[in-house]
Amino acid sequence: xxxxxxxxxxxxxxxxxxxxxxxxxxxxxxxxxxxxxxxxxxxxxxxxxxxxxxxxxxxxxxxxxxxxxxxxxxxxxxxxxxxxxxxxxxxxxxxxxxxxxxxxxxxxxxxxxxxxxxxxxxxxxxxxxxxxxxxxxxxxxxxxxxxxxxxxxxxxxxxxxxxxxxxxxxxxxxxxxxxxxxxxxxxxxxxxxxxxxxxxxxxxxxxxxxxxxxxxxx
Amino acid sequence: xxxxxxxxxxxxxxxxxxxxxxxxxxxxxxxxxxxxxxxxxxxxxxxxxxxxxxxxxxxxxxxxxxxxxxxxxxxxxxxxxxxxxxxxxxxxxxxxxxxxxxx
Numbered sequence: 457x458x459x460x461x462x463x464x465x466x467x468x469x470x471x472x473x474x475x476x477x478x479x480x481x482x483x484x485x486x487x488x489x490x491x492x493x494x495x496x497x498x499x500x501x502x503x504x505x506x507x508x509x510x511x512x513x514x515x516x517x518x519x520x521x522x523x524x525x526x527x528x529x530x531x532x533x534x535x536x537x538x539x540x541x542x543x544x545x546x547x548x549x550x551x552x553x554x555x556x557x558x559x560x561x562x563x564x565x566x567x568x569x570x571x572x573x574x575x576x577x578x579x580x581x582x583x584x585x586x587x588x589x590x591x592x593x594x595x596x597x598x599x600x601x602x603x604x605x606x607x608x609x610x611x612x613x614x615x616x617x618x619x620x621x622x623x624x625x626x627x628x629x630x631x632x633x634x635x636x637x638x639x640x641x642x643x644x645x646x647x648x649x650x651x652x653x654x655x656x657x658x659x660x661x662x663x664x665x666x667x668x669x670x671x672x673x674x
Numbered sequence: 675x676x677x678x679x680x681x682x683x684x685x686x687x688x689x690x691x692x693x694x695x696x697x698x699x700x701x702x703x704x705x706x707x708x709x710x711x712x713x714x715x716x717x718x719x720x721x722x723x724x725x726x727x728x729x730x731x732x733x734x735x736x737x738x739x740x741x742x743x744x745x746x747x748x749x750x751x752x753x754x755x756x757x758x759x760x761x762x763x764x765x766x767x768x769x770x771x772x773x774x775x776x777x
Contacts, residue, residue, distance in 0.1 A: 458746045481743045483759035484724075485731045492730050508714030512724040515760045517699065517716070520692075521707070524700040528753055531760070532743055535735075542734035552704065553747075570704055571711070584733060599745075607747045616705040620712040648703035655705075 458606040459667060460674040465536070465595045467588035468577050474673070475536050475590040478543055479599060482531035482550075487511035490548055490573075497579045505621030506573045511548055514571055518550050528553045529570070532599055538586045546580060547592045548573045551600045553607060556644035558614040558637050558657040563644075566612035566657070567604040572596045593632050598670050601663045611663025617654040629656045633666050695720050728762050 467473040480486075490511045498504050518529045534547030548571070555568035574592035581587060597613070605611040615634075617625045630636060637643075639653030658666065699707060699719055710716050717723075748756065 461743065461745050478737070478740050479743050479745075480740055481756055481759070484762045485728075487760075488724060488728055488762070489731045489733075491724075493733065505712055507712070509711055510716075512762075513716060513720060513722050514711065516722060517720045519757045519760050520696045521699045523757070524696050528748075530748075531756070535740060537737075538734060540734065542736055543740060544734050555704075568704060570708065602745045603747075606745050616708055618708050618712045620709075647705070648701075649705045652705075 459602045459671075461599055461602055462595055462670050462673045464673045465590040465592070468591045469588065471591070473588055475588050476543075477537075477590060477595060477673075478535045480533045480535065482511075482515060482533045482548065484512065484515065486533045486545060486548070487515045489545060494545075494575050494579065497576060497583070498573075501576065503622070503624065504576075505618040505625055506571075507620065509571065509573065511573075514550065518552075518570060522552055527555065530567075530603055534574075534592060534595055534599070536580075536586065536590045538584060540585060544580070544584050544586060546575045546586075546590065547596055549596050549599055551603055551613075553603070554609070555614065556646050557612050558643065558647075558655055559659065560642055560644055562659075564612060565609055566614050567600050567607070567609060569597065569600040569613055569615040572615075593628055594666070594670065597632055597634070597658075598667060601658060601667050605663065605667065610660040611658060611667060612660060613663065614655065614657040617656065619652070619654065626654065633662060634658055635662060691721060695722075724762050 461479040463477055464474040465477050467475050499507055522529050530551045532549045533545050535543040536546040538544050550571040552568040552570050554565045557564040557566040577589035580589040600613045601611045604613050617629055634656040637655040639651055643651050
């Protein structure tokens with residue numbers, strides 16, 4: 457049986473409280489909504505790596521660029537239940553399928569979490585009536601892991617922590633349980649970039665452990 | 675309107691702009707593109723601008739209005755539909771709220 461995406465996540469403020477989550481495919485209207493309703497709020501937050509991201513541009517660009525490389529993207533939207541009982545977009549994710557696995561000691565394919573954003577919890581509370589915004593880091597990574605597992609890639613994923621996120625973003629991914637690729641490690645030839653020490657990945661055991669830890673929430 | 679928004683089969687200059695932008699970006703690694711996007715510089719390389727006349731979807735949807743994504747691999751037809759849905763509707767008249775149609 458394929459693993460499903462998670463359907464609940466702990467509240468960011470109160471880990472004992474569960475928040476309902478749903479995952480949908482991302483379309484242009486989702487990107488537009490994010491850019492119009494959340495983009496201006498995030499643009500004023502200098503510490504955010506996605507401060508200047510425009511999802512309306514990213515979404516078609518990612519599809520086109522990866523198709524030129526004969527790969528596909530899976531863009532997803534994470535929704536969470538608000539106090540009114542309705543669902544609000546709280547996270548955005550673009551995963552590249554069948555990307556070179558970052559650990560070249562074990563040549564294989566993986567999924568690559570290219571762009572990930574979680575809405576600012578304060579904005580969700582003050583502007584959108586969500587008293588308990590969910591913790592999204594694990595949800596976003598889990599979505600990529602589950603896609604990888606169901607595609608027969610054993611949960612292997614990779615990502616690059618945007619430099620704009622600074623040390624804080626590195627800490628987030630390390631806290632989530634990902635393995636940091638040593639800065640001295642070579643990258644797969646097709647990655648076409650020097651290793652700046654900001655690459656992370658999940659191997660099969662790590663991916664399975666991370667996914668299994670959320671199975672009760674699926 | 676951007677060049678991309680005006681894209682049609684009879685506009686080779688526009689098609690050329692698309693091909694040029696994608697070709698250029700395809701020579702860059704994903705981490706490099708991430709850095710360019712994060713620095714707010716992607717507009718220099720990818721001249722797509724959504725028009726301002728698209729209706730903004732409602733903030734929230736009821737649970738029954740959401741169509742949950744499959745966590746399984748997509749088939750060719752589903753992939754094509756996903757790519758197609760990444761482009762804004764060409765005319766507001768053609769816009770249909772996903773709650774009523776696509777979702």
